[in-house]
Amino acid sequence: MKKAIWFTFLAAIAISCLDNPDCFRLNNGEFGINFRVMGFGADNSVLNSATILGTNIIVKSEIPSSIGLPLDPLADSLHYDFTWAGDSTSFLSLGYTSQIQFVSDDCGERHVFGGLTVLYHSFDSISVYSTTPTNPSSVNIQVFRCAKPNLFGLSFKQRVNTTTTKDTLVTIKSITPNFGDPIIFQNADTTKTTVYLPLNKAIDSAEYVFDFGAAGKRTLVMAYDTQEKFWAKESCGTTTLFSTLHVSTRTTLVTDTKDYKLVKSATSDPAILNLEVIPK
Amino acid sequence: MKLSHTIALLLILSLPALGQEKEKSDTAKVKVKPDFRPTGVRIGTDAIALVKSHYDKTFNGWEFNGDVDFHRYYLAVDYGHWARTYLSDGDSSNYANTGNYFRAGVDVNFLKNDPERNMFFVGFRYGVSRFSEQYSVIVADTLWGTYSGTYNNTNVNAHWLELTTGLRVKIWKMIWMGYTARFKFGLSTGSTPVMLPHDVPGYGLAEKDSYWGFNYQIFIRIPFRKLPTVSSEK
Numbered sequence: 001m002k003k004a005i006w007f008t009f010l011a012a013i014a015i016s017c018l019d020n021p022d023c024f025r026l027n028n029g030e031f032g033i034n035f036r037v038m039g040f041g042a043d044n045s046v047l048n049s050a051t052i053l054g055t056n057i058i059v060k061s062e063i064p065s066s067i068g069l070p071l072d073p074l075a076d077s078l079h080y081d082f083t084w085a086g087d088s089t090s091f092l093s094l095g096y097t098s099q100i101q102f103v104s105d106d107c108g109e110r111h112v113f114g115g116l117t118v119l120y121h122s123f124d125s126i127s128v129y130s131t132t133p134t135n136p137s138s139v140n141i142q143v144f145r146c147a148k149p150n151l152f153g154l155s156f157k158q159r160v161n162t163t164t165t166k167d168t169l170v171t172i173k174s175i176t177p178n179f180g181d182p183i184i185f186q187n188a189d190t191t192k193t194t195v196y197l198p199l200n201k202a203i204d205s206a207e208y209v210f211d212f213g214a215a216g217k218r219t220l221v222m223a224y225d226t227q228e229k230f231w232a233k234e235s236c237g238t239t240t241l242f243s244t245l246h247v248s249t250r251t252t253l254v255t256d257t258k259d260y261k262l263v264k265s266a267t268s269d270p271a272i273l274n275l276e277v278i279p280k
Numbered sequence: 281m282k283l284s285h286t287i288a289l290l291l292i293l294s295l296p297a298l299g300q301e302k303e304k305s306d307t308a309k310v311k312v313k314p315d316f317r318p319t320g321v322r323i324g325t326d327a328i329a330l331v332k333s334h335y336d337k338t339f340n341g342w343e344f345n346g347d348v349d350f351h352r353y354y355l356a357v358d359y360g361h362w363a364r365t366y367l368s369d370g371d372s373s374n375y376a377n378t379g380n381y382f383r384a385g386v387d388v389n390f391l392k393n394d395p396e397r398n399m400f401f402v403g404f405r406y407g408v409s410r411f412s413e414q415y416s417v418i419v420a421d422t423l424w425g426t427y428s429g430t431y432n433n434t435n436v437n438a439h440w441l442e443l444t445t446g447l448r449v450k451i452w453k454m455i456w457m458g459y460t461a462r463f464k465f466g467l468s469t470g471s472t473p474v475m476l477p478h479d480v481p482g483y484g485l486a487e488k489d490s491y492w493g494f495n496y497q498i499f500i501r502i503p504f505r506k507l508p509t510v511s512s513e514k
Contacts, residue, residue, distance in 0.1 A: 057423065072424055100431055101476035101487070102375040102415045105338075105366045109373070109417055112476055 026103055026110035029073065031133040031140040033092075035065045037269045038125065038147045038231040039239065044270050045145070046085035053079035068137045073098045073111040077119060092126070092143075093119040116140055125235045146236035149266075151196040152222065152245060153273035167193045170279060171213055178207040196271045201226055201240040210253060210279075218279065221248035242267045245274055253279055315508045316351045319397075322448070322456060324499030329360070338364050341481070345460075345497055352392055356403065358383040362481040372418045379411020379436075381482025387444065397507060399448035399458070407464070409438045409482045415475060431475040438469040438480045448499070456499035465490040 035043040042065040050059045050067055061067040072078055077095040084090070097115040102108075114132045118141070125144040133140055158168035169191040176182035179200045185192070190213075200206045205223040212218065227241045243266040247254075254260045259278040267274065326343040333340045341362030347354040363378035387403030412435055418428040441464070448458035469477050469486060477486040484491040 070423055073421075074424065074427060097473070099472070099474060099476045100415065100417075100429070102366070102373075102413075102417075102478040103487075105368070108368075109415070109419070 023103070023107035025135040026107060028113050028133040028135045028137075029071045029111055030068045030135070030137040031071060031094075031113075031116060032066060032068050032137045033141045033143055034129075034139040035067075035143050035145070038144045038236055039229060040147050040149070040269050043143075043145055048083045048085060051081045051083075053081060066139070071096055071098065071113050071133065073100070073113075090122045092121045092123070092141075094141075095119050125232050144232065144235075147231065147239050147269040149239070149241060149269040149271075150199050150201060151269075151271035152199060152242070152267050152275065153194060153196050153271050154220075155194045155273050155276045156192065157276050157278050159278055165276070165278065169193055171215070173211040173213045176209045176211070194273065199224060199242050199267065201242075205248060207250075212279075218253040219251060220253040220277075221250045222246070222275075223248045247275070253277055314351055316353075317505075318348045318350055319505055319507050320501050320503035321348050322346060322499045322501045324456070324458075324497045326360070326495040326497055328494065328496050329362070338366055340364075343495065345495070345499070347387065349397065352389040354387040354389065354399075354401070354403070356383075356385055356387050356405070358405070358407075360482060364479050373416060375413070375415045375478060377411055377413035377477075377479050377481070379409055379481035381407060381409035381411075381480075383407040383442065383482065385442070385444070395507070396450045398450060399446075401444070401446060401448070403444045405442040405444060405462070407440045407442060407482050409480050411436055411438070411477075411481045413475075413477060413479070415478070433472045433475055433477060436470050436472055436477060438467060438477070438483065438486075440464055440467040440480075440483050442493075446495075450501075454500050454502070456501055458497050458499065460495045460497065462493035462495070463490065464493055467491075 035045065035047065037043045044064055047061040047067060049061065050069055051057065052059075052070075052072075057070065059067065059069055069080055076098065077093060079093045080091065082090045082092070095115070095117040096113055099112045100109050101112055103110050116128055116131045116133070118126050118128060123143045124146045127142050127144070128140065129142050130138070130140045156168050156170040157165040159165050170193070171190050172185050172192055172195070173190060174182050174184045175195065175197065177198065177200070179202070180198065183195075183197075197208055198206075199222065204225060205221060208220045208222075210218045210220065222245060224242045224245045227243065229239045229241055231239055245265045245267070246262060247260055254277050261276045262274065263276060264272055264274045324345045326345065329341045329343050333342065339362065341360060343358060343360030345356070345358045347356040359380070359382050361378075361380045364376065366375045368374060383405040385403055385405035387399070387401040389397070389399045389401050391398055391400050413433045414430065416428075416430040418426065420426045443463045444460055446458055446460035448456055451457050464483055467480065467483055467486060467489070469480065480486050484493065
């Protein structure tokens with residue numbers, strides 16, 4: 001009994017002394033944005049930077065498809081302008097709460113942020129995943145771009161031996177599909193290892209005439225199935241998916257089935273490589 | 281520490297007392313008549329708060345404690361005051377709070393057969409506090425620049441729960457001493473949109489979900505009537 005009493009007495013004194021907070025990770029003044037493509041996952045579009053309106057603060061994106069942005073403890077809203085590769089821009093206006101708290105004589109104060117609210121934005125769709133930033137920062141807001149999986153990737157190869165191929169540069173003057181506008185390559189921009197070509201969602205095949213200049217013209221005919229999806233219909237309308245891609249027998253770009261390889265039979269956004277060909 | 285762990289700890293700590301009662305009952309069965317009429321009131325103060333107020337320049341406080349017995353159950357109340365003041369060396373910031381608090385609850389005495397009614401108890405409290413605090417600061421932020429401000433929380437209400445355990449021992453005639461260990465949890469404070477509370481009088485650091493407190497108390501017991509006799513049972 002005496003031992004238990006002494007143990008209780010000493011333990012209570014020891015525990016009651018442990019009231020000094022540490023000064024580690026006090027603030028949660030940074031929130032995270034994750035950029036995604038509706039229905040496809042991470043958006044690998046290159047975000048160059050974000051600037052905060054009314055300040056000279058420029059934040060560079062260090063992680064693909066994500067960025068961490070600071071919150072001003074003296075404000076209740078901030079306007080962020082995003083600059084993407086190709087100089088396209090978008091913006092986000094964010095509201096939030098900020099409370100100061102005295103932590104200790106040694107640590108000073110901290111700011112506790114919360115109540116993240118999207119006031120207005122220029123993205124296709126946005127959702128607040130978590131209203132309270134954390135330290136270290138994590139994803140608080142997910143930004144969605146409407147998917148446009150209407151491009152398929154074509155890579156040109158040359159045969160090294162019977163089993164191995166490698167990328168090769170091909171001179172192309174133009175590619176003319178049987179729908180829409182032709183793709184014209186000019187001046188120095190005429191040699192390619194890879195091209196991304198649009199598919200025609202109106203019908204189940206697309207035909208492309210490759211003009212290799214002195215090497216002549218060849219035809220590639222792709223056949224496929226289409227499927228319509230309604231992801232965030234209010235923002236994106238109808239999204240057409242392309243699947244079961246295959247090379248039609250009417251193709252003259254290659255002479256033999258051994259001269260092409262279907263890598264992926266469905267398109268994606270961002271576009272991926274679907275077909276490798278060894279042009280004749 | 282998780283709440284469940286703490287409850288388990290308090291129960292484990294109370295086992296020796298329960299075990300002692302079992303042993304006694306095996307050797308000489310003793311029975312206290314279940315007389316629930318109160319026999320006296322005990323009024324005391326927390327010595328730690330008084331000593332801390334004297335030696336700790338940042339703290340000033342006091343606490344009064346009282347309980348009334350109803351057989352082995354005690355209605356316990358505490359009323360106290362504390363104020364804290366922190367001044368930085370360079371006067372770039374200072375924090376001050378002041379407030380009063382009140383706790384009420386029940387203790388259960390596990391020393392059932394003690395003729396003096398000494399106590400080894402486990403109990404609970406419901407605590408309420410009303411306090412004000414002020415914080416003045418000059419902040420040099422590497423990103424947002426230097427700024428200063430004075431922030432106030434005035435007449436903020438807070439409440440919380442406590443699990444308690446401890447001792448009450450008769451020292452001499454009307455003089456009693458004891459200690460109370462408190463596990464505080466479930467703190468809820470009123471709306472403070474600009475500044476989060478730092479220190480809640482009676483509870484402690486507001487940022488902590490649970491908190492330990494400790495009192496070393498000196499009491500005077502004023503009897504209403506004689507203690508019921510403890511009779512042996514054959």
